Amino acid sequence: MFADWPILSLTIWLPIIGGFMVIASGDREPNATRWTALIVSVLTFLVSLPLWFGFDSSTAQMQFVERTPWIPLFHIEYYLGVDGISMPLIILTTFVTPLVVIAGWEVIKYKPSLYMASFLIMEGVMVGVFAALDAMLFYVFWEAMLIPMFIIIGVWGGPNRVYATIKFFLYTFLGSVFMLVALIYMYYQWGNFEILGFHQLKLGLTEQILIFLAFLLAFAVKVPMWPVHTWLPDAHVEAPTGGSVILAAIMLKIGGYGFLRFSLPITPDASHTLDWLIIGMSLIAVVYIGFVALIQEDMKKLIAYSSIAHMGFVTLGFYIVFIVGQTAGSGAALGVQGGMVQMVSHGFISAAMFLCVGVLYDRMHSRQISDYGGVVNTMPIFGAFMVFFAMANAGLPGTSGFVGEFMVILASFRADFWYAFLAATTLIIGAAYTLWMVKRVVFGEVVNDGVAALQDINAREYLVLATLALAVLILGLWPAPLVEVMDASVSNLLQHISVPKY
Amino acid sequence: MQFDTSQLIPVLPEIYILSLACLVLVVDLFLKDSQRIVSYGITQVGLIIGIAVTLAVSGPKAQILFDGSYIRDPMSDVLKVGILLVSFLAFLYAKDYLRDRDLFKGEFYTLGLFAVLGMLIMVSANSFLSIYLGLELLALSMYALVAFNRASTNGAEAAMKYFVLGALASGMLLYGISMVYGMTGTIRFDQLGQEIQRVGLNNIVLIFGLVFIVIGLSFKLGAVPFHMWVPDVYHGAPTAVTLFLGSAPKIAAFALAMRMLVDGMQPLVHSGTWAGWQGMLIVLAVLSMGIGNLIAIAQSNIKRMLAYSTISHVGFILLGILAGTQEGYTAAMFYTLVYALMSAGGFGIVMALSRRGFEAENLDDFKGLNQRNPWFAAMMLLLMFSMAGVPPTVGFFAKLFVLDAVVSVDLVWVAIVGVFFSIIGAFYYIRIVKLMYFDKPVDESPLTIGADTQLVLSLNGLSMLALGLFPAGLLSLCSAAFTG
Numbered sequence: 007m008f009a010d011w012p013i014l015s016l017t018i019w020l021p022i023i024g025g026f027m028v029i030a031s032g033d034r035e036p037n038a039t040r041w042t043a044l045i046v047s048v049l050t051f052l053v054s055l056p057l058w059f060g061f062d063s064s065t066a067q068m069q070f071v072e073r074t075p076w077i078p079l080f081h082i083e084y085y086l087g088v089d090g091i092s093m094p095l096i097i098l099t100t101f102v103t104p105l106v107v108i109a110g111w112e113v114i115k116y117k118p119s120l121y122m123a124s125f126l127i128m129e130g131v132m133v134g135v136f137a138a139l140d141a142m143l144f145y146v147f148w149e150a151m152l153i154p155m156f157i158i159i160g161v162w163g164g165p166n167r168v169y170a171t172i173k174f175f176l177y178t179f180l181g182s183v184f185m186l187v188a189l190i191y192m193y194y195q196w197g198n199f200e201i202l203g204f205h206q207l208k209l210g211l212t213e214q215i216l217i218f219l220a221f222l223l224a225f226a227v228k229v230p231m232w233p234v235h236t237w238l239p240d241a242h243v244e245a246p247t248g249g250s251v252i253l254a255a256i257m258l259k260i261g262g263y264g265f266l267r268f269s270l271p272i273t274p275d276a277s278h279t280l281d282w283l284i285i286g287m288s289l290i291a292v293v294y295i296g297f298v299a300l301i302q303e304d305m306k307k308l309i310a311y312s313s314i315a316h317m318g319f320v321t322l323g324f325y326i327v328f329i330v331g332q333t334a335g336s337g338a339a340l341g342v343q344g345g346m347v348q349m350v351s352h353g354f355i356s357a358a359m360f361l362c363v364g365v366l367y368d369r370m371h372s373r374q375i376s377d378y379g380g381v382v383n384t385m386p387i388f389g390a391f392m393v394f395f396a397m398a399n400a401g402l403p404g405t406s407g408f409v410g411e412f413m414v415i416l417a418s419f420r421a422d423f424w425y426a427f428l429a430a431t432t433l434i435i436g437a438a439y440t441l442w443m444v445k446r447v448v449f450g451e452v453v454n455d456g457v458a459a460l461q462d463i464n465a466r467e468y469l470v471l472a473t474l475a476l477a478v479l480i481l482g483l484w485p486a487p488l489v490e491v492m493d494a495s496v497s498n499l500l501q502h503i504s505v506p507k508y
Numbered sequence: 509m510q511f512d513t514s515q516l517i518p519v520l521p522e523i524y525i526l527s528l529a530c531l532v533l534v535v536d537l538f539l540k541d542s543q544r545i546v547s548y549g550i551t552q553v554g555l556i557i558g559i560a561v562t563l564a565v566s567g568p569k570a571q572i573l574f575d576g577s578y579i580r581d582p583m584s585d586v587l588k589v590g591i592l593l594v595s596f597l598a599f600l601y602a603k604d605y606l607r608d609r610d611l612f613k614g615e616f617y618t619l620g621l622f623a624v625l626g627m628l629i630m631v632s633a634n635s636f637l638s639i640y641l642g643l644e645l646l647a648l649s650m651y652a653l654v655a656f657n658r659a660s661t662n663g664a665e666a667a668m669k670y671f672v673l674g675a676l677a678s679g680m681l682l683y684g685i686s687m688v689y690g691m692t693g694t695i696r697f698d699q700l701g702q703e704i705q706r707v708g709l710n711n712i713v714l715i716f717g718l719v720f721i722v723i724g725l726s727f728k729l730g731a732v733p734f735h736m737w738v739p740d741v742y743h744g745a746p747t748a749v750t751l752f753l754g755s756a757p758k759i760a761a762f763a764l765a766m767r768m769l770v771d772g773m774q775p776l777v778h779s780g781t782w783a784g785w786q787g788m789l790i791v792l793a794v795l796s797m798g799i800g801n802l803i804a805i806a807q808s809n810i811k812r813m814l815a816y817s818t819i820s821h822v823g824f825i826l827l828g829i830l831a832g833t834q835e836g837y838t839a840a841m842f843y844t845l846v847y848a849l850m851s852a853g854g855f856g857i858v859m860a861l862s863r864r865g866f867e868a869e870n871l872d873d874f875k876g877l878n879q880r881n882p883w884f885a886a887m888m889l890l891l892m893f894s895m896a897g898v899p900p901t902v903g904f905f906a907k908l909f910v911l912d913a914v915v916s917v918d919l920v921w922v923a924i925v926g927v928f929f930s931i932i933g934a935f936y937y938i939r940i941v942k943l944m945y946f947d948k949p950v951d952e953s954p955l956t957i958g959a960d961t962q963l964v965l966s967l968n969g970l971s972m973l974a975l976g977l978f979p980a981g982l983l984s985l986c987s988a989a990f991t992g
Contacts, residue, residue: 145899
């Protein structure tokens with residue numbers, strides 16, 4: 007029944023227009039503003055559900071396609087569509103945004119209309135990035151994301167927010183413009199801006215390597231990969247809770263999506279030739295950044311570094327395929343699927359961890375681990391949630407954190423024992439920094455008067471944390487639906503990259 | 509030479525604007541200071557009628573008149589409408605500013621209209637002589653306008669610099685023209701191409717002539733290394749004049765480049781090596797984008813900052829022209845028109861922040877604008893992101909189309925240099941957004957903006973988003989100017 011509705015356009019434009027309406031409603035009635043924002047975000051989630059339920063898992067073709075000319079002179083089209091790779095990420099986006107709206111309910115006092123509107127507009131734009139099948143449309147949405155995030159960090163952020171937000175903006179902008187030149191170059195080779203067309207474009211190895219490097223700059227900054235990761239800890243620490251949640255849960259995944267949609271299919275031979283680079287950078291992220299996380303004293307910074315390490319797993323999973331393909335023959339799909347599951351799972355877990363830190367920050371206005379201790383005595387329910395999410399972050403089987411990591415480590419084993427060994431160290435290091443943080447903050451004796459006066463979480467916070475906990479558990483115990491959905495698209499991708507392009 | 513009145517029909521816009529200027533000049537003599545609004549009214553209504561006249565005589569075919577001095581073609585139609593519209597905008601924004609500073613004199617509109625006339629002649633010129641005529645008419649009117657505030661020493665200094673440097677540049681231009689004429693024997697653009705082919709592309713005198721012509725052109729555009737006048741003139745002139753100077757004459761300068769280089773001297777585009785005008789424009793463009801963006805970062809005066817940003821935008825326009833293809837020219841025209849709108853909007857907001865006795869010239873005057881007036885802070889946000897080239901504003905598409913054209917002629921390294929300097933440039937634009945949204949206001953007083961300015965400024969800001977979401981219309985208009 008919904009097949010004729012332009013669901014993707016609705017999912018993109020409903021929150022954007024809703025966001026502008028929220029700004030227009032102003033700050034005279036903050037409660038009305040908040041409820042409007044919540045209704046719009048929940049409506050968007052409901053509108054995006056047909057993407058899941060109406061999805062045909064048997065095919066790798068693009069579904070829910072919408073296509074009209076936009077700028078005919080330069081062959082740019084308004085071309086949308088989803089496959090097994092982009093659809094789960096869209097659902098993740100529409101799922102997390104209402105939680106962010108609820109999380110910012112009471113704590114945002116200054117211009118809540120602008121705050122809510124920024125998130126709504128950003129939601130629409132992020133869905134646009136995942137759904138775009140025209141390279142320029144993709145680029146417009148990709149860059150447009152920067153504007154609301156820039157405002158969110160800069161207006162409602164912490165004391166060093168200006169440095170953090172300008173760094174975030176310029177770093178990401180720098181990476182993206184080189185991608186723009188690569189896209190324009192390919193337009194002149196192919197004749198229009200269709201991304202699927204670029205997949206078919208024949209390119210020589212040198213061309214491929216240059217284009218690969220241009221894409222790498224853009225996606226490596228977004229993911230973020232070591233060594234261009236330094237903007238993330240600053241951005242996370244200074245951003246308000248909601249901003250951190252969206253940044254970690256969705257924005258980082260856009261970088262991973264970029265690798266799957268652009269780098270791998272368009273430049274498979276360059277990816278093959280340079281896979282050692284990506285694998286090296288990913289392993290450094292997993293191991294080195296894991297150790298960096300261990301010494302952090304600011305909870306948000308710790309979780310930020312943990313995000314970088316987890317995203318290292320994602321890129322490792324994506325690029326291990328060439329080696330696995332060479333040595334084992336099958337099981338390459340495991341790497342890519344593991345990376346994708348890790349993306350979705352990390353979306354839930356990091357969102358939840360940042361929300362937990364937000365809960366504590368709203369009460370004590372501190373993120374320093376040393377200011378906390380024995381929180382479980384005064385906030386037992388919260389303590390339970392925080393421990394659960396910490397376990398998930400560490401990769402405990404039964405939670406979603408385990409599934410992705412396990413799949414990637416399995417795939418790495420098939421590639422090379424040492425890759426798997428280094429990747430598996432995350433299980434130890436990840437457990438170390440997460441559980442140590444939880445031990446210091448949640449367990450033990452009540453350490454000061456501030457902690458003694460803490461109130462446990464209220465209904466609103468309970469709702470948000472419980473929803474995420476449920477999601478983490480379900481994905482951890484029953485990941486099959488997610489894996490099934492992406493199966494056809496992943497196989498199609500792997501088949502495509504196994505054929506040399508020149 | 510045959511002269512018949514039907515030849516006058518295509519020239520109607522120029523005749524009309526000349527009559528309008530004379531009308532305003534004479535009517536103004538009989539007005540008291542309190543009635544000055546009448547001169548303003550006549551000018552604005554006149555400009556609107558001028559747009560109608562231009563559209564009425566427009567058409568798909570080119571017409572060359574007056575023994576090859578004048579050409580009316582689709583490009584001239586589009587550019588003339590653009591110039592008249594932007595001038596209307598500039599005068600509208602200027603009104604309250606001039607009133608608050610006792611500069612609200614009829615001479616402003618007379619000089620302005622003569623400048624518009626000069627621009628229209630430049631756009632429709634088909635010979636070196638007529639283009640020079642238009643150029644000088646524009647320049648002399650602008651020199652006087654820059655010095656309009658007699659009490660300001662800054663203004664007098666700026667006008668002197670502009671005048672002296674402008675005269676020097678005009679001299680260079682004439683010298684170049686004389687060399688080209690000497691070699692080819694014609695001043696008509698439609699015949700120049702053939703004559704150049706006949707003389708030969710490696711003729712040293714011809715190349716020298718080209719160099720001097722490009723020097724004169726770069727001065728008018730404000731391209732590095734002939735850009736020295738831009739920051740001082742933008743800073744010293746009254747902001748209303750800066751707004752006018754930075755918007756409409758850029759369209760005319762674009763026409764100058766198109767008529768002289770593309771219509772007239774197309775065969776000299778490569779000359780095989782760096783000796784052609786493509787090579788020269790590459791040097792100018794790269795230097796302009798680099799120097800403009802880098803020095804703008806150091807500015808604390810908003811007018812100087814916008815002046816250096818102008819220099820960098822001019823670099824981008826030159827990129828479109830040097831590509832040498834239809835798409836390139838279309839992209840450059842699109843960029844010029846969009847830039848004129850952005851510039852008018854940007855300076856319009858600067859004037860909106862100013863009031864009687866207070867000039868909002870420093871960056872700190874933008875602090876906390878989101879708290880003082882969220883709507884105009886949002887408009888400035890749109891304008892700033894458009895200038896930076898961030899989607900979904902139209903500034904991004906302007907840059908995209910130019911980059912498309914440059915890549916299509918295999919000048920990928922130039923495109924990379926261009927985007928690299930754009931990133932550097934993005935910093936000073938987002939610095940303005942930072943001041944407006946993230947900082948507390950220093951000056952808490954509310955903005956005093958007239959209702960007409962509020963409406964038009966809002967439309968100007970929103971057009972950045974609207975044209976960004978739907979650029980195809982304006983783009984096909986620009987494209988029709990070259991294929992038509």
